[in-house]
Amino acid sequence: MTNSGAQKGTPLDAQPVGRKGVYPYLKRTPLDVQFTGGKGVSPYLNRTPLDVQPVGRKGVYPVVRLDALAPDIYLMRIASGYIAENALPGQFVNIRSCEGINTLLRRPISILRVDRDKGAFDIVFQVRGKGTGMLAMKKAGDTVDIIGPLGKPFFINESFRKIAVVGGGIGIFPLLFLLKEMQSAEKTVFLGFRNKECIVLSDDFEKACDSLHIATDDGSAGRKGLVTGLLEESLDNGQTFDIIYACGPGPMLKKVAYLAKKHNIRCQVSLEQRMGCGIGACLVCACKTKQGDDWDYSHVCKDGPVFWSDQIIFDE
């Protein structure tokens, strides 16, 4: 193995096992990235092409930036005037994490917020497996193939004056967009995390609401315990809300739904389920819902992800 001399910092000491080795390929840098379709987009753009038009709701958009917020949690800004204009809080996008078949299905990720002036939107995702792992390897200037915005948004009404927002773990992300769109209401936010290291975007949430309460499982930040404990305490202390919005793990949503019912407050929850098509055709994303006196399977991608909590039949 001789030195190509082309790059500084190439690990010249990579030794193969037998004749099998892993070597760097350093000829292309992100600045070479070429775009097709006439309009070139600089990899470091902050003003974005508002004119990329999707087919249906499917489009290929450039990544503006990718930042690590915490270990394994990334914020990706994507330039899409179409999605920035059309997205509503609670909706998600279905992203292809790579071309080819290394991962096949799209991955559903909530819309964190939109920047309508710049024609861009943000998502935050946690690396869980192959798909999110590949998304985390994208660079500014790469493109992503997205279908969205998809799904039913949160129900927002001008008459809601006092709202509570409850989020757990990666379920907090669609809630920021909701807070931003409910300017005039008084907003109390309860967020739950595993520990201090997992807390992300707390400044953004702080700014977007009137009071922020945090709980962690181990007590390393905020109150020790479950986020639903904070909500329960507040309700028991006589706080009232016109509506509660919640997104997070199943047991959390079940408890929030229970508390809302107990205190006679309307409540919306955003659910997760494994998806195929994301557009209501394949029927894989089933969740149990009430239909009159009976029940049926509704579909998270199309009938949800946001549901009224009293419609949902939570698993035992």
Place this chain on the structure above:
Amino acid sequence: MNLTDNMADNINMQVEIAGIKLKNPVIAASGTFGFGREYAEYVDLNKIGGISVKGLTLQKRRGNKPPRIAETPAGILNSVGLQNPGVKEFIEKEIPFLRKFDTAVIANIAGNTIEEYCEMAEILSSANIDAIELNVSCPNVKAGCVAFGNTVSGISEITRKVRAFCKKPLIVKLTPNVTDIKEIAKAAEDSGADAISLINTILGMAIDIHKRRPVLANNMGGLSGPAVKPVAVRMTYEVASIVKIPVIGMGGISSGDDAIEFMLAGACAVMVGTANFVNPEACVDVAEGIKKYLEKYNYKSVYDIIGKLELNE
């Protein structure tokens, strides 16, 4: 540019299957394209040869418990369990929508008993559809259809009995979960099938090693997507070489080149399933890909390549 456009226009993409004329040989596969409605926003349904709708049962079915899908290498496992509104609601609510488009409509049906299949075939015979596809091969429901699809006697009986009630072209869809697909195909042909489609999904399983449980609530499910393509091509070849009725091939098709493999192996038409989830325009892309291939090799018609495979010595 103009020249190639003209050449492309001279290529005849039409195929005929059991008397149904398809404008091109690409059909959306049952269960992956809903009732067409969901995809209408993304593709011009007029550009698709046909649509095989979500598998119908006599009564509405809720389907299986979620999770109903797992991603596996180059494929997916599903266990939807035939969730559908029932054949009556399909006729009232979905056919009128589908009929707004210039595309063939195929009703895919499944039942728990032969009587149920017959009753559905009878009801659908007077509905505004082009053909009936018998799903004798769904791996995702406990009682019923798979049992008919995996023995010669089962497939003969169901095909013969349904045939007596079915006034539409009858396509029998085969399961790959059998030892010898050829004898099953032959039995379907001998019992009155007008065409054969294959393959349905391959029974599979995926395990979440952290929970030490299957990923699917149903434990097992049907494998589809690129991973199954070589198996599907082999079975299409075996079946097409033994039956005289038209064969519709499917399993892992996501491009024109994939489709060409099936057609060379003897398929008159292809169905595109899982690929729709990844790329909602997959059916149209496959049709365009077929056309490009024909153009490249100066063929005038799809029929110039059907079954034109030459085996190695």
